[in-house]
Amino acid sequence: MAQTVYLLSPPTPTRSFSMLPLPSPSPSIARLPRRRPLPPSVPQYKPLRLPACRASATPTPQPDLGLVASENGASSRSVAAIDVDAVTEAELKENGFRSTRRTKLVCTIGPATCGAEQLEALAIGGMNVARVNMCHGTHEWHRQVIRQVRQLNEEKGFAVAVMMDTEGSEIHMGDLGGSASAKAEDGEIWTFSVRAFDSPLPERTIHANYDGFAEDVQEGDELLVDGGMVRFEVIEKIGPDVKCRCTDPGLLLPRANLTFWRNGVVVRERNAMLPTISSKDWLDIDFGIAEGVDFIAVSFVKSAEVINHLKSYIAARCHDREISVIAKIESIDSLKNLEEIIRASDGAMVARGDLGAQIPLEQVPAAQHRIVTVCRQLNKPVIVASQLLDSMIEYPTPTRAEVADVSEAVRQRADALMLSGESAMGQYPDKALAVLRSVSLRIERWWREEKRHEEMELPDIASSFSDKISEEICNSAAKMANNLGVDAVFVYTKDGDMASLLSRCRPDCPIFAFTSTTSVRRRLNLQWGLIPFRLGLSDDMESNLNRTFALLKARGMIQSGDLVIALSDMLQSIQVMNVP
Ligand SMILES: Nc1ncnc2c1ncn2[C@@H]1O[C@H](COP(=O)(O)OP(=O)(O)O)[C@@H](O)[C@H]1O
Ligand SMILES: C=C(OP(=O)(O)O)C(=O)O
Ligand SMILES: [K+]
Ligand SMILES: [Mg+2]
Incomplete structure (x- = not known):
């Protein structure tokens, strides 16, 4: 049968990057001590170890991914390759x-x-x-x-x-004149000002980036720095300067954000009109x-x-x-x-x-x-x-x-x-x-073991008849996957929509999403349960499936006999099969 295989792009030349210069002095992490310091005997965090699943082990990256690394580190892809990273590959093999x-x-x-x-x-x-x-x-x-x-x-x-x-x-503080942080103590008087200052800043003075700041606040307002990590009460306004008394001490960090509250609600005056x-x-x-x-x-x-x-x-x-x-x-x-x-x-x-x-x-x-x-x-x-x-x-x-x-x-x-x-x-x-x-x-494992399937009502969201078909296919496929206990759902998707619809159902098994576009693959990487692969796709579903099985089997990522459900947004079909 004729098949169109979209070939991979030619090898990309590599660049080498050195360590980045830091944008500002590396912040010293001199924050307040945690309120309840750990006793010295508290053991270091050990990743939870699961009996059948070596989840905590960091898989060692393996070089042979269908990406052939040349001596200078440049990569060239073999035509039959499938793009998957070493970590995913190792996890699939091991776990x-x-x-x-x-x-x-x-x-x-x-x-x-x-x-x-x-x-x-x-x-x-x-x-x-x-x-x-x-x-x-x-x-x-x-x-x-x-x-x-x-x-x-x-x-x-x-x-x-x-x-x-x-x-x-947002309204935020200025840069603290180059200091990594400044400590505000209980009862201290600080000035928040819209004036521009040369560094070093005058003592206990903070620049606010929003011009209307001094006009919008009122005496008695509560000023929250960094979402309330430090708090002040406004005690006096003098032109562009706002004098405040520290009520909850803490560390002020550069460009921390500022909100002010009046009578228990956040004040949204002109700053709410800013674009x-x-x-x-x-x-x-x-x-x-x-x-x-x-x-x-x-x-x-x-x-x-x-x-x-x-x-x-x-x-x-x-x-x-x-x-x-x-x-x-x-x-x-x-x-x-x-x-x-x-x-x-x-x-x-x-x-x-x-x-x-x-x-x-x-x-x-x-x-x-x-x-x-x-x-x-x-x-x-x-x-x-x-x-x-x-x-x-x-x-x-x-x-x-x-x-x-x-x-x-x-x-x-x-x-x-x-x-x-x-x-x-x-x-x-x-x-x-x-x-x-x-x-x-x-937690994911516990959820599956307890068979706590989501009871969430998923409303219809399709905006066209064709979308409606995809949606129904995905809902049914996810349900079948759970009922049959399949090992994985494979979805062949051009723009990622069908993979998303499947992810929305949060099935028990992982979803292997195959797309021919690198940028779609990256975007799918944000979505629950999707393992995105890049693979040249043809219009012939059977040949896509056979190629995928061959490629994944050759690399030990799937085995003969594994039960999979395969979907395609090109055919709008569901197939249930054992890997040959
Ligand atoms: N590009 C960066 N350069 C320097 N420091 C950064 C950078 N990105 C984040 N940080 C530091 O990490 C902290 C936490 O990051 P984030 O939550 O994104 O910012 P913010 O605290 O401004 O909301 C920041 O307050 C800042 O100290
Ligand atoms: C993520 C957030 O935004 P940012 O870190 O940019 O303030 C937040 O406010 O929680
Ligand atoms: K931001
Ligand atoms: Mg924010």
Whole structure:
């Protein structure tokens, strides 16, 4: 039978990158001691060890991936190759299908992790998406990080996606005149001012980046730094200066964000009128498009309108690939307009850091649950972010409460968990990632063993008859997969939609998603349960299947007799079969 095989692109020349210069002096992590210091005898964190699943073992990357590494490290792909990374391959070989991790992991890259070796260690440790936060660092710094991630993908077969996170029009402190931090003590009087200062700053003075700051605050207001890590009370306004008394002492970090509260609610005056995407953000977005990022996360989204605007802006500039737009839910307005925002976006982030400064902290868990649920129903990937393992910025062991928080996000079946300071500037980025990985594996496994299938009602979301068919196929295939106890579902997908629809059903078995496009493969890497492969696809499903079986069997990733369900968005079919 005739078959069209789309050949792989020619080998890409390699570049070598040296360690990145740090954008600012490496932050000394002189934070406040954890309130209840660990007794010296507390054992170091040991990843949970599962009997049948060597989840905690870091698989050794193996060179032969159908990627032939030449002497200078350049890679050339053999024509019959399938793109998969060494870590996935090793996990599949060692642990089998059932034990692969379903929850995806996002790491914020910062001074602690911007070197090539550190990035590779994160990729080996399970990082699916690298996030760069445009609040910090220069374009040159971010460019180096993005290019190093791309090089890692090209040379080692990883599919680590890059997410750019905009600064947004938040109110934040200035740079502390070059100091890494400043300590505010109980009762001290500090001045927050919109005036520009030369460094060093006058003593106990903080610059606020928002011109209307002094006009908008009132005496008696409560000023929260970094979502409440440090608190002040406004005692006097003198022109552009606002004098405040420290009520909750703590460490002030450069560019920490500022919110003020009056009578128990957050004050949203003129700053609520500032554009969600500032002129600086548009420049950053142009930069992100030029550098080929996979996701743009938009800070402080208030309505669906801004998402639609950004999506058409991107569509007009990127003709050959897509960039997914992720709405960060971190303000009262974003909660009010949650459904329409999520419908307009390609995914969402529960940005608990700022959210916890805008609504009472005790409301954050319910908000998280609602956001995760709505995203799942509307088939949009959702990331749970901020302070998951905050104490691991300084300590090699998480608190029990942190492990419980991570477990809850996994139990809710969020698509992804995110590290912020833990990986950007913490002392134990790899250990923090290992904790996310082993807790995810353990909870996912417990969930399956207990047969706690999701009871969640998934509403119809298709917008056309053809989409409706895909949706029904995926719902049925996921149900069949659970009932038959199949080893894996294989989905052949051009643009990833069918893989997403399957992921939405959260089946018990992993989903092998085969796509012919490298950028689709990277974007699928954010979604729950998907193991994305890049493979030249033909229009003939039978030949695709036979090639996949041959390639995966040759590498020991599947075996004869394994039971799989295969779906294709080209044929809109379901097949159940044993691997020949
Ligand atoms: N590109 C960077 N350069 C320097 N420091 C960074 C960078 N990215 C993140 N960080 C550090 O890591 C911390 C946590 O990252 P993140 O949560 O993304 O930022 P923020 O605290 O501003 O919300 C930041 O406060 C900052 O100290
Ligand atoms: C992820 C968040 O956003 P950022 O780190 O950019 O403030 C957050 O606020 O939780
Ligand atoms: K940001
Ligand atoms: Mg935020």
